Structures are given as C-alpha cells and as structure tokens.
Amino acid sequence: MAYELYYWPTIQGRGEYVRLALEDAGADYVDVARRSKAGVSAMMKMMQAKTGTPSFAPPFLVSGKITVGQTAAILLYLGGRHDLAPKTEAGRLWVHQLQLTIADFVQEVHDTHHPIGVSLYYDDQKNAAKKRSAEFRKERVPKFLGYFERLLEGGGATYLIGRKATYADLSLFQIVEGLRYAFPKYMKKYERQIPNLIALHDRVADRPNIAAYLASDRRIPFNEDGIFRRYKALDK
Amino acid sequence: MAYELYYWPTIQGRGEYVRLALEDAGADYVDVARRSKAGVSAMMKMMQAKTGTPSFAPPFLVSGKITVGQTAAILLYLGGRHDLAPKTEAGRLWVHQLQLTIADFVQEVHDTHHPIGVSLYYDDQKNAAKKRSAEFRKERVPKFLGYFERLLEGGGATYLIGRKATYADLSLFQIVEGLRYAFPKYMKKYERQIPNLIALHDRVADRPNIAAYLASDRRIPFNEDGIFRRYKALDK
Secondary structure (H helix, E strand, O other): OOEEEEOOOOOOOOHHHHHHHHHHHOOOEEEHHHHOHHHHHHHHHHHOOOOOOOOOOOOEEEEOOEEEEOHHHHHHHHHHHOOOOOOOHHHHHHHHHHHHHHHHHHHHHHHHHOOOOOOOOHHHHHHHHHHHHHHHHHHHHHHHHHHHHHHHHHHOOOEOOEOOOOHHHHHHHHHHHHHHHHOHHHHHHHHHHOHHHHHHHHHHHOOHHHHHHHOOOOOOOOOOOOOOOOOHHHOO | OOEEEEOOOOOOOOHHHHHHHHHHOOOOEEEHHHHOHHHHHHHHHHHOOOOOOOOOOOOEEEEOOEEEEOHHHHHHHHHHHOOOOOOOHHHHHHHHHHHHHHHHHHHHHHHHHOOOOOOOOHHHHHHHHHHHHHHHHHHHHHHHHHHHHHHHHHHOOOEOOEOOOOHHHHHHHHHHHHHHHHOHHHHHHHHHHOHHHHHHHHHHHOOHHHHHHHOOOOOOOOOOOOOOOOOHHHOO
C-alpha cells in the first residue's frame, strides 16, 4: 500500500526531508495535498482531530494503520523500513540524533527571515531579520556545518556514518542546496571551509533516485514561501 | 551501572526533561557536571571528539557503550527502558512525536528572550524580545498548549496517551512550571483555558518520585540563565 504524505503543496519546507527519503528509497507514495485541493482540506481536518495521533503541523505520513508526524520521527520510521538507517539501536539513535540537530538548524534558517514571529510578514520584521541573519552567517552556520564537517573528517568522509547513506545524509544535501539558494553570496565564500560536506552533497545528488527526483516536476523549486528564502538584504 | 548525564550544572534548561524522566523512573544516575568542575571540562571535551557519537550540544547521556544526545532522542532511549513509553512501535512513535512538538515549543520559549541571537545579551535585543513575546503570548502559547489540551480532552484526560504516564507528560509538567515562572501575569489569566493540562501538571507533581525530586536540592531553581526567564518587560 502506498504511503500518503501530507504536506503543503507549494513549498519544499520540512516536507522535503521526507520526500527525499521516500524518493531515494524508491518508495510508493502519494503527495496528497499536491494531488488536489481536497487533499489540503483533508490535511487540515486530520490535524484538528481529538483522537488518534493528530499532528500539530505538517508534514505527517500515513502508513497503513500508523500516522506519524514531526519530520524527524517520520524519518526514524522510514529509516528502519527502507535501509536508510543502521539496524542496531545505537546506530539508529545516532542517525536520529544527527537528524534532530539538522532540525534545530532548519529552525534557525527559518528564523533568519522571521525572527519576531510567524504571524508577521517579512517586511514588518526586516530590520530584526538583518541582525539575526548577520549572527546566523557569522556564528550559527559555521557552528552547525562545522560540526558535520568534523564528523565527516573523523569518519572518513563517505557518508556520515560510513559507506552507507542514511536519511541524515539526504537531509544534509538539502541543507547545502537550501543555503546556496538563500545565501548565494555568503556560500560562495564559506563553502571552501566545508569540503567534505560539499563532497557529501555532490555524492547524494548523484544517487540515481535522487538525480531522477531533482530532474522531475515532483521537486518543487525553492521559493519565498518556504524555509530557505532568497532575500538580498539577508545575504552578504 | 549508573547513567551519566552531561548537562550545564547551573540551569534546568533542556537537561531538565531528562532529569525528570530519570527521577520518575528512580534510575541510578550521576549528573556529571554538577558533581565537579572536571565534569564540565569532560563534557566540553566529549563534544569536540571527531569519532564516536559526539553531541552538538548538551544534554547527552552515557549508558554503558551508548552515548546519546538531543533531549528527545535521550527520552526515546530512556522511555523504552523505564516503562515511560508504550511498547508498540506506533505508541512509541506517537509519544516521541509529542515530545518533538514540545521541543519545538521550548525553542520558541527560548527565542522570546533571544529573538536576534544567542551571542547577544538580552538587554541588546530587548525591543525585539518584547515584540516576539507579544506574539508568543497571543498566538503561540494558545496554539501549542491548545493542541495538548485538545488531546487530553479527546483521550479522557488522565495522561496524554491514557492511564499511564510517559516522558511527554513529565515534559508538559515542566512546560507549565516554566511558563508560570517566566510569565506569571499572563499565566494567571491564561490557565483557565487549559484545565486538563493544569490537572495533568498537578498529577505529575504528585507522583512520589517527582515530588521527592522537586523537594530536593537536585532540582535547580529557575533562573535567568535558563530557557524560562522572568523578565518583567516580556510578561503582560
């Protein structure tokens, strides 16, 4: 039975980390809200349920009787079923921990353009966004990406945990792609400090199922409604 | 063998969710960095490792050969070992998903006093903090706590998933405690909208091991270095 993925139909956003795992695994899935407007209504209605396992926010995944939300939890579930995570408890926890650190970084990316709040427009918080982005570029990107770069150096630099890709590698690919889109000037200078991470990015991009996905219209282009947004004022 | 918990020794912070689970379980553990200054040095050194499973940030837990970081991943690990989570895959995922939503909320609490960046002092971002806190009180608290309140209503209101407490219930106790500390004026008005959540808080506080912990000097008092900070300008 095909998985049903519920996520906003016009952005990559947090759903993209799930899409990348499903695509890499060659899994049969339906991106429900992209298929029809009724899909969006169904998604909203499922989140309002009082019983079952309603999610606070998309994405969530329906797999038979299981409905699971929160990007990292979805990946934890898929990783075990599609060989995108180790089999051992320690290995599964480690990859999950890495994914949670990626999730923290994604939140910080989001807050570069929305430091004051999600209910306000970017233009109404532009000055705060400039300040937050300056700190993001100077402190936060080097801290987070430096961490992953160090792990790749220590591990021999094929994939994060060795010779086999996990969902965390797919997510790091997306992080590099997203930063290149949102902060092109900054990344042009910064990338030379993370050669292993860039090599990992390229390696993921070359995986046949990922390459096919990126070339398809299933891959939604980056845009200014998603997490990674290209605002000139925030890039230097 | 006793667990070793590594976390900042002078704050509750994110480590507190782990402490609450360990205490409720009656688990044998050492709060390493609270024991000695050498513990803090050891913690910093472990995070700098290139091999093994070094954490990006505290808290992390050493359990025999396993070292696991990220609060929610630590709780996922402990939940299975100490009957603080269901045995089924679906049940474990659901409680984990709830914890990840709590973690998202904790990040938003943090950002009320640090909307521009962690490298700046509160006083240097006070105006932005006021704006962010206004949105937090008006939009975000009702959205997050309303979600958990709805789940408690739907589930019959003993604990989140039924009659047995999980680590997510312990964490919700901490959320209510923290909000009462940081936003006392606001919570005095708001609490009447979340009667089930307040009842859950009281139920957790009455659990014998939790009550004993809260009365002990192992419980660090709230202070203005942690996640929940009492700043008059942010409370209304």
